[in-house]
Amino acid sequence: MSNSGQLVELLLPTPFDGLESETTVSQLSAESNILQLLLPWQGKGQQQLIEQDTDEDDDDDDDDGGVDLNQKHPIDTLILNRSAHVRYLRSFLFQLPSRMVVLDLSRSWLSYWIIGSLSFLGVDLSLDERKRAIDTIISFQNSSGGFGGGPGYLSHLAGTYACISTLAILTSGLTDDLIHQTWSRVDRRGMYDWMLSLKRSDGSFQVQLNGEIDHRASYAVIAIGTFLNILTPELIDSLPEFINSTQDYEGGLASKPTFDRSESHHPGIPLGESHGAYASCGLATYFMINDLPSTSSSAFDLDLQACLRWAAGLQTLPIDGGGFKGRTNKLVDGCYSWWSGALFPVLDALISSENSKNLTKGEKLPDLFNRRALQEYILLISQVHESPNVIEQGGMRDKPGMDPDVYHSFYVLSGLSLSQHRHLFDQDSILKTFKPINDSQKASLSPEAKNSFNTHREMFFGKNESKEDGLERMKRLYCKTLGWKVSEEEKLVIGLPENELKPTHPIFPLRHSILKDTLDYFYNQ
Template identity: 25%
Template sequence: MDADESVLAKKKHVEFFKMYLYFIPARMFVLDSTRLSIVFFSISGLEILGALSDYNESTRKSMCDWIYSLQIHPDEDGDCSKCGFQGTDTFMTLEDGVAVHCNKMFANGHLAMTYTGLVTLVTLGDDLSRVNRPAIIKGVAALQQEDGSFACTLLGSENDMRFVYCACCICYILQDWSGMDMDKTLSYIRGSFSYDYGFGQGPDLESHGGVAYCAVASLVLMGKLHDVLTPKEYEGLRRWALMKQVAGFQGRANKQEDTCYSFWVGATLKMLDFYEMVNYEENRKYVMSTQCLDTGGFSKVRFSYPDPLHSYLGLCGLSFMGENGLGEVHPALNMSMRAVNCLHKIHQSW
């Protein structure tokens, strides 16, 4: 490792995240429909770097206003099945400064965008007073499938553990679990516990670091981790997750290490109270090797383009190891502990 690679280039990373708040590079235009997730990674990245204070209250409010413009409200008949947050304002226009949907067929909430929108609002200091909580919870309920999983949108999508996690986060943040048949969800998660003691995308499928994170975090948020797993399975899961470390972490056995799994698998180990078994030095070396010193940001593998997702999750992986100057991250909600404390204060006011 080169000498400067071992030093966290905080100022460069701050510049990197700020850039993504204002435009998306042409090579990433396909992500426009999920622009809110890019805002989530960028705001959360600035938060963990301690740079969110660079924005004054007025600027933060304008950011919150933009997020609220993406909220889908009940239709004229009171139907809430499409309620939530959508990911972009591309299909919207402004009339007297107010966002108006151009085409109702595109006005659909998306579970991942709703989750990232809510987290970003709290991180920016919003009190969620403009969130239509009952409508969003009904929107969550409309997306649950018969097997207990969730689709991400009514427009038609895959349904898997990612959106189970998003649904659990939304219900936790809004303190309302009525939008979920919890027994069905627990059955779905249980059915995805695999032969190798991890979680896969379905029964008897190979375990995956991202899926395992979503399953474990969902169980933690529901307070059901030890209800679903036996002591033997719990210990097997801990071992499975720990064995995903090579130098950094991989998502599956025999796959290349990837910066983001220092969060996905690292956070799983945090929730399983087994993180102290991680080789901090080797993990840090890998994450820092993907740091881009020219533009800021982290890439998934060395000598690749940095992006907001791997940049934020790389910083989270470093935070778990106590990297100097980085804020603490809540492993289940994937938001800063400062923001989580603000969220709990909001809960007390409801």
């Protein structure tokens, strides 16, 4: 596909019903700020189309708000200023500014966002830096199981997910000895027992002891359990039903149901409203555990078409730059480049599987969101332009008026990669990569070898799970994680070719090679 983008010609304002609220005032302000960044790339004549209060008697056509509308910059010259972003991220790597002392209990997340963002940009830390970072992360581990947000803090599922993901980044590409030394310091049995203690009867999880309950916790358990090969039927039990009970009238997923299900035939009542981040976590969890052996099967399947309709509405109008928002009637936000954008490859995989009988061999669904528009939002709006293509301040931001931060840097960059590379799910293709189980099969992978998967690293089995079911579950988790393929012919990079990032996994925002290294270790493949 061509890498030359084209912003739409008519930057019409969001329809306004005349009822002023804090949100509508903020929306109009955001549109005005975004417009000033779009106009230099649009050419003359656009401002008159977007002004709310045009004075038809005003003959002054030269009032351009300080923007030279005659100067048009072609979209194919847009740059991702890697050096500025790397410089910004490295400034936080081992010494945080004093203003961030209030985030001491979020050091696990800060490590993940900083090191993960550098990974997206193709920056590998030195061996000494990796060892120092690994020691820091391990110091967050508690003897009772799991990791806190920092040393001495209560174990938390979100923080534990961040720590395990960061260790995956740091160990990728190291020698076998260093990989083993690092992962052997993680207490997998303590981790498993702690996660199981957070399990609730309706299938959900608390994020920590006596903590809140929502899709973040479920997603963290699935991610940690998959990475470390400790995801048993006990952890998954009733989780599909919990996820299904949170789908609301909009089609998306709310944080949780209002009431626990009192009867098996009643799915519960969703609490709150559909939310991009909760839906992303919930849908990814649903994808990973759907059809696993030894798990419960829900009578209440998700309405995927309703979820797709809702998700499509999260991509904003051209006047908002084409980025994503997280909820209906809310403002665009750069972080939803990932949270909302990641819904689409998962929906693509689930809907394609559901419609497999109606699709001919090799047929696939069209793009489900505007990948070009999302990249334009990221490169034009989330980056801080002092003037067109002059980007001295590194880091990514929510929107104009907001400062860059490491949280938005991580999720904006992962969203940029997601929009550049289309992912298609094909778990059968991963079978051919399985390690042969004996010497006679090394020369040629027979069907028996491809389907054996009889080797593993201290896999955790469920209490009543047969070895056969356990091995099949392990095989499917491995395949579901590594079965995503990048469609090279559908690569789309807006701006300079150097803007391309490495493909990011659509379920777990890490580079594919990092996930493969981690799973190959714990699944002994």
